[in-house]
Amino acid sequence: MSIEKTLALALQQSLRELYNIDIPADAGLIQPTRKEFEGDLTIVVFPYVKLARKAPDMVAKEIGDKLCASVDFISGYNVVKGYLNLSIADSFWNEQLHAHFRDTAYGQAERLEEAPILIEYSSPNTNKPLHLGHIRNNLLGHSVSQILIACGHPVVQVNLVNDRGIHICKSMVAWLRYGNGETPESSGMKGDHLVGKYYVVFDQHYKEEQKELIEKGLSEDEAAQQASIMLEAREMLRKWEAGDETVRKLWQQMNQWVYAGFDATYNRLGIRFDKTYYESETYLLGKALVQEGLDKGVFYRHEDGSVRVNLTDEGLDEKVLLRKDGTSVYMTQDLGTAQLRYGEFQPQKMIYVVGNEQNYHFDVLKLVLGKKLEKEFGNSIYHLSYGMVELPSGKMKSREGTVVDADDLMDDMVQEAKNGTEALGKFDFPEDEAAALYEMIGLGALKYFILKVDPTKNILFNPAESIDFNGNTAPFIQYTHARIRSLLRKADGQEIDINGPIAENCELGTEEKQLIKTLYRYPQVVLAAGDNYSPALIANYIYDLAKQFNHFYQETPIFKEEDAAKRQLRLQISQWTATTIRNGMKLLGIDVPDKM
RNA sequence: GGUUCCGUAGCUCAACUGGAUAGAGCAGCUGCCUUCUAAGCAGCAGGUUCUGCGUUCGAGUCGCAGCGGAAUCACCA
Incomplete structure (x- = not known):
């Protein structure tokens, strides 16, 4: 059980015993203590002061005493203006370190036995190459898929190619x-x-x-x-x-020419689908559903012969579902493909990664399937609606040539990585290794640049300014990983066995404890990213972790440390950090190098 | 015009879903490479969170009004 959950239960118990207040077990407000205060976890007691009919500080003190007595890993507490700051014993953090630092799959939840989650993304038209907007779609779809898998869900990734x-x-x-x-x-x-x-x-x-x-x-x-x-x-x-x-x-x-081109781009981005649908094969689907709606009386035939649905009760308009000549519209085939997929996979959820310009379309789709046709799978549709990628001049338009081409941009980024590496005077790589490294850094920078932004928000991309390689970027994180790998190689060279006997209950320095606390949080971040379909949460977490590690690295000597137990402790924390960075970046579709 | 979304430092973004003094990066200025990788670290400066009213012990976050921007309101996809 996680420490927050244990605490939440203890808090629930304490409130009942102290004030006869009942709160749900998951309602306890527990957050990490801000670094300017002493303590590790903080409980905000304001919600209970009215019911307890006591001053906030008094309530905090009484809860603090109670928790100290009932939870063994709480080593003390202090109260500041209604905030109860709890200190967690070093032994607890030591246990966490020892339990996880060797786990190469850290953050991967156990696979759940359940119906799969189906996710559709990419969905290109075959009349033009991919541009930056498509890149965002592809990266989001791929990353969210990896995150859901890490949360334990079975995932089916599908593509629907608009080939006609x-x-x-x-x-x-x-x-x-x-x-x-x-x-x-x-x-x-x-x-x-x-x-x-x-x-x-x-x-x-x-x-x-x-x-x-x-x-x-x-x-x-x-x-x-x-x-x-x-x-x-x-x-x-x-x-x-x-x-x-x-x-x-x-x-x-x-x-065929287009597919060969797309395959090359997908490969370079590291994207693969479990199944590809083609609209030329699905565009006639959905007509049976339209007939079903007519029979049920939830659709109607307009005087001009087209079939429509009236959604004015839902705050929307009338929508055409079938043309007057009997041919399909976009909506018709989306109704049909939803049904087709549901029949094929019985997914618990169907996610569509599609830009927010189509919000209206998906509102209608959900309403028509769920409410009008009363299909269970209609309610399982989730539109993962993401913001547009805009240029300083505004929206990208294919026909006007104002698009940032996907292949060109990737080439530029890789070239930039090469220039940057050479400018830093790092030449000690064999040629093929260097090429792979530039690819990793260049594409990493691009992917991170896109994914670190909240999916729902628009992104502004300025082609005149190259994407950064310093600060909150993938190369910074990749560099941090390479540094750690270098440390671990050195340990190996000195025949230090990191995985060997573990020093029990080492006293933890500020930086060491801070890192362990952050590392401990990672699985929860993965779950939150899954709940919110947000790779940005992973990106920001990994950046925070890398930043903390670099601070630690600067402040704390490892091989100069004479106390073998402390050296061991620091190497173990380093290894745990490297694994977490690698796994987290993997969820973003970004690889990390051992040297750079 | 109707509906939906957005507005945080010069720029690009955070803020654990209502909690402590709103945080990072870039750009600018200062320091730190005989010391585990300087794509790094430490520091300075930068804010009326668009405006106003309200709800609350507490609001960047919720409600209302206004201002500004975007998307959408196709028998296109």
């Missing part, structure tokens, strides 16, 4: 018209970039043509509708839906 639709047809038309048979091989371009290039080409010609038509006297709307290149794209989509062989073949060819 008018946007892909645009690339296809432009490639046919202007491509001269260009391929990734012939051009040396990554496949997703090549297809993205023709998406832009389409837009350029489309705009030119519109301009010409407007000069001939057409209205803007008419020009947008009648431009020949757009008519061609529409015809292409119609043929695709009719199963036209030539169109399907070209479509497959160009999508």
Whole structure:
């Protein structure tokens, strides 16, 4: 049982005995003591003073006495203005150290026997390469998956590729018209970039043509509708839906190029999916659900023939679920894929990692499935809604070329890592090792930069300023880890057996105790990160830990320490710290080096 | 216009879900490499937490109003 839980129960007991007050066992307000006060854990007694009808300090004192007597690891207490600061005995912290410092899986909860959590993320369109916004999505999805696994949950990671639709047809038309048979091989371009290039080409010609038509006297709307290149794209989509062989073949060819490109990017990011869905295979799903809603009378057929749902009672609007020509809209297939997945995995929860621009869509999806169709799985849908990545100039727009390309950015970061390393004069690496290190540092810096921010908030990225490598960054944390590994190598070289006989109840210095307290907290941070779907909690914790370690490292000699027990203690704390950093960073999808 | 979200140091972000004197990094200024890796450590400076009213023993956090910004309100996805 955790120390907080033990204390909460003891507090509940004390309040009952002292004042006949009943509080829930988990309601005790217990927090780490602020460092400017003496003590380790603090109980705020204000909530009880009214019921106890005594002064705050008196209540704190009485509870303090009671807890001292009933909990053996409390070694003392002090009271400051209604705050009861409890001191925990060194022996308790020593026990924690000895119990965990060797555990390479520290922070991994026992696997729960339960239904899996399904998480969908990435979900790219196949008409353009990934940009920084997609990177945030991918990193979040991957990291939250790792965190949930660390919390003990079985997790199924899925991707839903949007491989069909008018946007892909645009690339296809432009490639046919202007491509001269260009391929990734012939051009040396990554496949997703090549297809993205023709998406832009389409837009350029489309705009030119519109301009010409407007000069001939057409209205803007008419020009947008009648431009020949757009008519061609529409015809292409119609043929695709009719199963036209030539169109399907070209479509497959160009999508294959894109997938090869995506795979390379996913690999570099360290991302893998358990299952990939393709919209070309799922876009017809959901029509049965729409019919079911009609039969139940919760949907209705509008006079123009479309099927709609009225959500005005819920504070939302009317929503079209099926076009008047009977074809699907986005919502239709999302209804269908939710049902499909539920049937396949019986997940306890379905998480969708999708930007907050789609909040409305998911509100509707949940309401329609849960409340209107009364599907149990509708209520298990959770929209992990994250903020946009913005540039100083505003939102990124693919067609206007104001996007930060994912592959380019990764290249830049790795180059930056190389420059930085060389500027610091660290050259003692073989070439292949150095390349791997730059990759680790560069991508680490990028991933951490994104993940340390609360997912719900927007991120501002300024391409003119490179991402930092100092301070609250991955390289700082990676460096701290490398330092510790260096210490441990040195211990090994001196044939000091860290795991050997353990000094019982070593007296703890301030820095040592502080580190143990922080390390002890890690599993709770992982659980909190899981509850809140927030890698940022892990990132901020690991930074705090690394910072504390560097302080300790500076203040406290290890190999110069003559007392063997103390040296042993410090090495054990160091090892526990290294493991926790490694495991925590792993949850962010970031690797840490042994040397840097 | 309706709905939702956001507003904390010059900049980028924290603040354990209502608790003690709001903390970090970057940028600026000072020190520390014959000593376990200076991508580090220590220090200085920087705040009316957008404004006002309210609830509370206690508000950056909750409520109301205003100001400013973003998203959304498609038979696009």
